[in-house]
Amino acid sequence: MTPGNDPGAAFEPTARTRVRRLPERGKYDRDTVYAILDAGLVCHVGYNIEGRPFVTPTAYWRDGDRLYWHGSAASRMLRAQAHGIPVCLTVTLLDGLVLARSAFHHSMNYRSVMAIGDAEMVEDPDEKLAALRAFVERVVPGRWAGLRPITAQEVKATSVLRLRLEEVSAKVRTGPPKDDDADYGLPVWAGVVPVSITLGTPEPDPKLAAPDARPPAVQTIRLGR
């Protein structure tokens, strides 16, 4: 059995992905990693240009053990990542402010994933088209079929990059503060202020010329959870 065939199987931690600080927060099973990746929409991708690190926010999506992101074929970032160069994609979901009785034990509740590897440019037109469709469907399920069909020129003008999920780890903190024993009796409020992502009421384009068109049901958009 290869790990890729079993959604519950774990990624093997490597020297680069094993969580060393607070190792109890490290998670390597696919269920945890997939759930975090599927709840996020924006990742931060790290890459080098002339030996210096750059971090760019970009939308991403997952298909099995592959992460995808995309952009203009003219993008400096994507050109820098296209030729099998090392990248690190990090996804972070902030879940709460953890207020302790001492400054030192203040913390945050969060879920994050770090994926390391060499980016690949998706060259196969079928995979590229399928990936772009999957991206739209990931954001608003059911939306692709109703859109003006994508053109060959638009596919050509879009670069799609792929990272195989091999070196991956998640890091998760949940729960109340962990204070020093001696501090629990202090008259200081301690606990968690929950943080979440909220979707508002869809705002129609002022140029909307489709009186019968209905906005997507916000409930179908999965973000943060």
Added chain:
Amino acid sequence: MTPGNDPGAAFEPTARTRVRRLPERGKYDRDTVYAILDAGLVCHVGYNIEGRPFVTPTAYWRDGDRLYWHGSAASRMLRAQAHGIPVCLTVTLLDGLVLARSAFHHSMNYRSVMAIGDAEMVEDPDEKLAALRAFVERVVPGRWAGLRPITAQEVKATSVLRLRLEEVSAKVRTGPPKDDDADYGLPVWAGVVPVSITLGTPEPDPKLAAPDARPPAVQTIRLGR
């Protein structure tokens, strides 16, 4: 007049910070950069270990033209960043899903800042203590004074890093989708689904032994705006 003395003055774009893709989204004035940095709480910091990029999410805060972040003195990340090595700190606030009439013109509304430079370890104990205090106060204004006082050992066990804001740019997208002229008449709903960060009702630590302690007023916590 030096730019640092004028909050409204602009950062000078460099070859590394000038926004090239969609340059109309690039902003370099301090008011815009400061406002985004002060609305965020988690940045993604990029740095190299053995020539490979890593991206780690971490809390940060701003004091004038200095960004700070911190962590355990034992942290691999902070040790890797301590000795004047290049870093890139990126802050991203997602404001909306931009749904267009074609897949190609789908987008996101966002505010982001990228700051590039060489990280410095804060060695001066006074600056370190002032920075840690500013961090707590940035998250929950007024909280520091009520906490169990920080100890010298805790300050010692905490590394604080600093990046001078010199090479900085912001990138901002707002507003409805920009569709192809020919597509505006199509019967497709188009517009923006707003995305925001929400703070929930504070959840007391189950071990709270301070019946008179009140949770912070959520309204005082500035996050996302």
